[in-house]
Structure formats: C-alpha cells, structure tokens
Amino acid sequence: MAKKALITGITGQDGSYLAEFLLEKGYEVHGLVRRASTLNRARIDHLQGFEHGENPRLILHYGDLADSVSLVKLLYSLQPDEIYNLAAQSHVRVSFDIPEYTSDVTGVGAGRILEAIIESGIGKKVRFYQASSSEMFGKVQAVPQTETTPFYPRSPYGCAKVFAHWLTVNYRESYNLFACSGILFNHESPRRGESFVTRKISIAAARIKKGLQKELYLGNLDAKRDWGYAKEYVEGMWLMLQQDKPDDYVLATNETHTIEDFLSAAFGHLDLDWRDYVKFDSRYLRPAEVDLLIGDYSKAKRALGWEPQTRMHGLAKLMVDADLAALR
Numbered sequence: 001m002a003k004k005a006l007i008t009g010i011t012g013q014d015g016s017y018l019a020e021f022l023l024e025k026g027y028e029v030h031g032l033v034r035r036a037s038t039l040n041r042a043r044i045d046h047l048q049g050f051e052h053g054e055n056p057r058l059i060l061h062y063g064d065l066a067d068s069v070s071l072v073k074l075l076y077s078l079q080p081d082e083i084y085n086l087a088a089q090s091h092v093r094v095s096f097d098i099p100e101y102t103s104d105v106t107g108v109g110a111g112r113i114l115e116a117i118i119e120s121g122i123g124k125k126v127r128f129y130q131a132s133s134s135e136m137f138g139k140v141q142a143v144p145q146t147e148t149t150p151f152y153p154r155s156p157y158g159c160a161k162v163f164a165h166w167l168t169v170n171y172r173e174s175y176n177l178f179a180c181s182g183i184l185f186n187h188e189s190p191r192r193g194e195s196f197v198t199r200k201i202s203i204a205a206a207r208i209k210k211g212l213q214k215e216l217y218l219g220n221l222d223a224k225r226d227w228g229y230a231k232e233y234v235e236g237m238w239l240m241l242q243q244d245k246p247d248d249y250v251l252a253t254n255e256t257h258t259i260e261d262f263l264s265a266a267f268g269h270l271d272l273d274w275r276d277y278v279k280f281d282s283r284y285l286r287p288a289e290v291d292l293l294i295g296d297y298s299k300a301k302r303a304l305g306w307e308p309q310t311r312m313h314g315l316a317k318l319m320v321d322a323d324l325a326a327l328r
C-alpha cells in the first residue's frame with residue numbers, strides 16, 4: 001500500500017516541491033490548506049488535486065495551525081506515515097509587525113501538531129519533520145553554523161522557530177517520537193514568495209529588461225546569506241525521515257553572499273548594471289538584522305548522503321530566466 005504523507009504549508013514554496021517529490025515516489029499526499037476568499041493554489045495547480053478531481057493521490061483538507069481540534073481529527077482519520085510541518089508565517093520583516101500571530105502559528109502551531117500526534121494515538125508509527133530555520137542562529141555565535149551552534153534569534157519569527165525546534169526535541173525525548181528538525185538555510189526558487197529579497201530582485205531584473213519597470217526599492221544590501229535551491233532541499237527533508245533514528249540536520253551550501261552579490265548575479269545575467277536601478281527605502285529595514293549566515297552541512301552529507309548542487313550564481317540565473325519566461 002502507498003505510504004501516506006501529510007504536508008502542512010503545501011501551498012507554499014517548499015510544500016509544492018515536496019508534494020511533487022513525494023508523488024513521484026508513489027506516496028499518497030495529503031495537504032492542509034487554509035480557506036481563503038480566492039483560491040490560493042497556484043504552486044500546486046499543476047499537480048491537479050481534488051478540485052480538478054484528476055489526481056486521487058493528492059488530497060487537500062481545510063485546516064489551520066491555529067485550530068487544534070481539527071488537527072487531532074485529521075490525524076486520527078488519516079493515520080499518516082509521515083508529517084511534514086512546513087506551515088508558518090514565514091516572513092521575518094512581517095513578524096515584527098504581527099509578533100503575536102507569528103508566535104501562535106510559527107511557534108505554538110508546531111506544538112499543536114505534536115500534541116495532536118499524541119492525542120490521536122499515532123505517535124508510535126508516525127515520522128514528523130519540523131521546518132526549523134537558520135534564523136534561529138540570528139546574531140551568530142560561531143562561523144559556520146552547525147547543529148550544535150547556540151541559537152540567538154533576532155526576530156519574533158526566529159524566536160518562534162526556536163520554540164518550535166525545542167518542542168520537537170522535547171517531544172522526541174519525552175514520548176520517543178520519531179521527530180526531526182531540519183535547520184534549513186535560505187532556499188529559493190522561481191516559486192519563492194515575491195516579497196523575499198531574491199525573488200523581488202529576479203522579478204525586477206526581468207521586468208526592467210522588458211521595459212516594464214524602472215526602479216527597484218530595497219533595504220539593507222550588506223547582509224550575507226547562504227542561498228540554496230528549494231527543489232534540492234525538499235529531498236533532504238524526506239531523507240531525514242528515512243533514517244533508522246530521528247535527528248536534527250543543517251541543510252545549506254556552505255557559501256555566503258551579500259544581497260549586492262545576488263543583485264550583480266541577477267542583473268548581470270541580463271547585461272544590466274543593478275546600480276542604475278536600485279534605490280534605498282528604509283521601510284525594508286528590520287528593527288534587528290541577521291548580518292551573516294553560512295551553514296555547515298557536513299552532517300547531512302555524511303549521514304544522509306545529501307549535498308546541494310546549485311549555488312548562488314546558478315540560482316540567480318534560473319530564477320531570472322523563469323521570471324523572464326513568465327513575462328513572454
């Protein structure tokens with residue numbers, strides 16, 4: 001019988017790649033989706049779930065990480081083999097505007113699923129993945145960052161992820177759950193949300209090349225990030241749940257680049273000089289910034305055989321090419 005996976009956050013960037021990956025592996029994929037006034041399924045439309053009635057192996061369920069009873073009922077009726085908790089209010093800047101909501105969904109939401117696992121009685125068989133983040137390292141205490149680097153979050157989002165991370169460890173130790181945290185560094189793609197900096201840049205570069213936009217307003221260009229390709233990172237999530245024992249792993253590229261470097265790569269790919277178009281807007285600054293992230297993925301390489309293939313320059317090119325193609 002096909003394995004059953006439940007993905008929270010299936011309509012997001014990672015959820016859509018993971019759903020694709022698991023369907024290709026023969027899984028029956030269930031996704032938790034929020035009700036919205038307009039359908040919000042652009043990233044998974046091509047997989048044709050129940051709205052189209054064409055893919056019986058992709059089934060969507062209305063729910064919300066803020067609603068615990070519905071989570072217990074869903075887990076009890078589904079009895080999934082694997083749960084990937086990818087749902088979150090995932091924007092760091094926005095988490096300063098809505099800290100309570102971010103704490104509730106991104107932090108306590110993970111606890112609601114963990115508790116639903118226990119309450120629904122599926123704790124002995126299910127394998128659980130928590131989407132932890134390099135934002136937990138924040139004001140970094142070591143370079144590069146590994147699974148044992150102490151956390152020092154710099155935003156309500158980072159704090160909420162630390163809470164969810166430690167709850168995952170705690171439920172593993174308290175209830176013997178097969179629960180893993182993937183500490184993932186920034187990963188991007190043509191499906192990245194349009195308000196994250198890489199996608200904002202790739203869309204702007206394509207539109208400027210086509211004469212559809214004249215300027216691009218950004219905040220801090222000096223921050224350094226370790227950027228990988230989302231499509232490759234979802235395989236790492238799956239590999240974590242296929243091991244004999246649950247554990248936590250960093251997924252990263254072990255390279256770091258500034259926002260300026262990404263601008264050069266994206267605009268340079270179209271023979272444009274970003275300095276001619278980029279303007280500063282203080283609204284994009286954050287009350288506290290994460291200045292430098294660079295991840296050491298050697299544990300994932302050793303234990304999972306996972307390694308990133310795409311680095312920053314290749315990523316910038318593939319994102320710009322996709323945004324250019326979408327304009328044609």
Ligand code: NAP
Pocket residue numbers: 008009010011012013014015032033034040063064065066085086087088089090091105131132133134183184185186187188193
């Ligand atoms: P994303 O594109 O922002 O997707 C977030 C998903 O969560 C969406 O499907 C969203 O649904 C859903 N969601 C938000 N609030 C919810 C709620 N209250 N109940 C149920 N679903 C809710 O994020 P992503 O980039 O794919 O990232 C996936 C996960 O990895 C997130 O937890 C993120 O924090 C974490 N992470 C991301 C990165 C990265 O670089 N991308 C790095 C480390 C960790 P709607 O479509 O309805 O909004």
Ligand code: F7E
Pocket residue numbers: 090091092093133134135184185186187195196197198200217218219220221223224225259284285286289290
């Ligand atoms: O910002 C700077 C900004 O919003 C990157 C999330 O997926 O990765 C993501 O969080 C950097 C920051 O991603 C703009 O100040 C400059 O230094 O693309 P971002 P993030 O904050 O690193 C982590 C790993 C996650 O877990 C999160 O969920 O770029 N920056 N100007 C800007 N950022 C944005 N968004 N917009 C600007 O105009």
